[in-house]
Amino acid sequence: MSEKIDEVQVRKVAKLSRLDLTDTEIKEFTGQLEAILEYVDKMNQLDTEGVEPMAHCLPISNCLREDTVTDSLGADAILANAPQRDGDFFKVPRILDDNSGA
Amino acid sequence: MQNICLDMDCTQLRAKVVSGELSSVALVTAVLDAIEVRDTQINAYITVFREQALARAAEIDARIARGASVGQLAGVPVAIKDNLCFTQGPTTCASQILAGFHAPYDATVVQRLLDQDAVILGKLNMDEFAMGSSTENSSMKKTTNPWDMNRVPGGSSGGSAAAVAAGLCSVALGSDTGGSIRQPASFCGVVGLKPTYGRVSRYGLVAYGSSLDQIGPLTRTVRDSALMLNVIAGHDPKDSTCVDAATAPLCDYTADLDAPVEGLRIGVVPELNVGADAQVQTALNTALEAYKAMGAELKALALPHADYAIAAYYVIATAEASSNLARYDGVHYGHRTKDPKDYVEVYSKSRAEGFGAEVKRRIMLGTYALSSGYYDAYYLKALKVRNLIRQDFTRAFQQCDCVMMPVSPTTAFKIGEKTADPLQMYLADIYTISANLAGIPALSVPCGFDSQTLPIGLQILGPAFSEARMLRIARMYERQAQWHKHTPNMS
Amino acid sequence: MTDLDYQVIVGLEIHVQLCTKTKLFCGCALEFAAEPNSRVCPVCLGMPGVLPVMNRLAYEYSVLAALALNCQIAEFTKWDRKSYYYPDLPKNFQTSQYDLPLSYDGFIEIPLETGQSKRIRIIRCHLEEDAGKNLHTSGSHSQVDLNRTGTPLLEIVTEPDMNTAAEVKALAAELQRIVRYVGVSEADMQKGHMRFEPNINLAITKDGKAYRTPITEVKNLNSFRAVERSVEYEIQRQLDEFLEHGTTLEMGNKTTRGWDDDRQMTVLQREKEEAHDYRYFPEPDLLPVKMNETWLADIRSRMCELPLQKQQRFVQTYELSDYDAGVLTADRATAEFFDEAVKAGGSAKRVCNLLTQIGLKMANDKGVSLVDLGVSCEAVANLANMVDRGDVNASASTTIFEHMVTTGKAPAGLAEELNLVQKSDSSELEAIVKKILSDNAQAVEEAKSGSKKAKKAQGFLLGQVMQQTQGQANPRVVSQILGDLLRS
């Protein structure tokens, strides 16, 4: 992990993040991320063998709701902020591949 | 009336409004006028709801005139950080990607303010998506510190802290993911409370780091802070992570506020404090001496993992942020790039255009930390460190009732002073981040000024759900020190 | 001549839509074919600031289905975010389960055509949300409808234990029967309630050497037939490709192919795309769920006898044919109706005949289910007894059943009313038979002769009696009298 992050990796991460960054941004972020990651690497000074990862600090579980119908908003309110709409649909440039991952 | 919100706290203002001595319309008008004049320098507000606020004030006055019962914030002018959804106007998070976005629902805390008859004046500036410690990352405007116009108000709730300090609202709501309420409160000389994670509903708070975010008040006095917590705390069926009364009973946080905590044991962490500026350390020590004089006992402790908090925080917060901010893609709402060549460009160009540099940087960092091959080394490791930090506090609170430390290593810095080096900016969060990682409550209360008359904050951290006692501890000092009587000298 | 042998290896990834009233994380109603974007709220639109709260029933349905699939139920389960960008996924992550699914290590017994069953292991079942729908209709643009976004899905992953296309189809059909029995899904393929994605490859032995073909995942299967045909197609395609190009698993990554129902073939969708990096991490907005004994017992108490068990019991206890038992257990209500009718005193075989040959046919014609015909199981039991006793004959029972459906009247009354009661009174019938015998000397001669014609002549005489009585004589009684008289 102490390997340095390089521009190739930064470009890959930008693609994963769906950020169309300029070459200048890529350069700048490479340096900055490198510095931050180098700092973050100090966590490796700690022996965390046997320590439970803690995603949440709440002592509770089982928060469930009943299967009761509540009002939906209606298409107009739902589409009110849409950059583009087509009737009662959101409109996007044609999707070619079926990339769904469900 | 020099500045009514600086002359009286929220509790006093409400009393005057309810008694009919002061109409809510007159009060709201005075504050709106002050905003018109002063906010040209402070730039705390992104949006002001002048007409709606006056209409609401009139309605509350009418109810009071009728003798109808009114809420705990009746007629009081409040303002909220622009990452809280409110149907009245746009919710932007100070980001171009949400410019013009109108939330179709009210955040639970906003609903609770309205239920208590508060008058919401407007939305306050912040670092874009709450990412930052100076409010310089706002894409809307640069907020200045009312104590020195050349300095930052802190962040990310910089607009909230500046507005309260300048009397441009009575009380405000902010959000705190790694210190975003406490640090600006400290920089602007007001009281800032980050409640226990789960105490206040996050529904309608635009998420940054979901497991760390918590909404809290910025106020001029401890009493107002307690009053605001009364209004916003409590279970919300819309937020799975908001605890119910069975887990953590609610109480009236203003009751017994003036009763000092008997046999108070204060934990101090000497190794940690040496990292702060000399003047900050002096102010802290003076405050600790004052507590001692009031009968408190100081206990030196260690928080052995505190030094790793920033590293863990910047992995966890950015990992969550990278996922939380994935939804801003130009498809369903928010900014969409002009003439995308395909739908993938709708994403990558809209996001590149809509997000500012700090947001992009954090999304990149978080995406990297979660990506295949790096998850264990960064994200998983950070979760383990987080657990160690929480264990530190669990041990500490077996020996003391609260821990006191600085809020920030420095007082408010100059605008532009730290923008070049993001890491240096992150490192200044050393004192505030641990409370978010451990989920515990922490507050900042004014404890003096440096040689340049810049406010300094004292941070009090307590065990989970101990807000009532923490507020009493803070009030003990406030009553004795009276720093809240000092107001910025704005011409 | 090359020596070639191969085995088909298929595993399934299945998504089953749960039939809760509301979505997984919000109270929006689940409704098929509602107006576009009319069942959407800030939560399922993934608006800034919204938070999910899990539907208890969706979780309980998942546990119930997992129990029916013989899975272990996790005491501690949590949800994770799975990140990918797609317009029908408004948050650009799917809330799913990654390392701690709510259930694991199960199996499903699938009935084979031989009458045996085969056990297919289940790796895990987990609960996740569905995405919306992208429609590609209008030229250069696509339309997005989010009504389906947030629909609760049970994802079931099997081990690659299926070895023929028929087994894959059998699993699909059996799973449909199971989830319908336990009442957790309508499981309508046409409505997309069940989606099957087979992962197919071949283990080939050629000239004593072992090979494996690259794994293909097939999507877009909208019927059981498509599931079966796609597997058949893939087997042949992979075999051909191996023989022509020698393509093996080591040479290429898993590919995704879509089923083209018009052309009855699979079409390459993605090949060796950069591996997905879903960046799973624990969903911070949801709490884990801890299962306890009491809760699990409560869910377990909602379990019913499962279809294959029922089918086997019908064969063993009632001595029905495997086919008839299969027909009766195709859906739970029919099977229970049958069980009740037998309990009400009808003989299993007769009730089975009445239901499979008359009842189900009528229900099918009317487009309703058997239990909705308005006929009680007691009435069916009574009718069965009447047939068995010879009060009415088989063809009369059809008429009576039909009238039971249309009038709601009891079978005994209808038999009288329609004049369908058979004459079984021996003395009355004996007189008629004697008369027929004396009128047909020739036939009597032949019947008594013991020659080849005897049987035919006897049949003729029986027919005459039936004609004389306008079909109301009990043929069994007539035969007996006829035999006795001919022998005397």
Ligand SMILES: [Mg+2]
């Ligand atoms: Mg899935």
Ligand SMILES: [Zn+2]
């Ligand atoms: Zn919804």
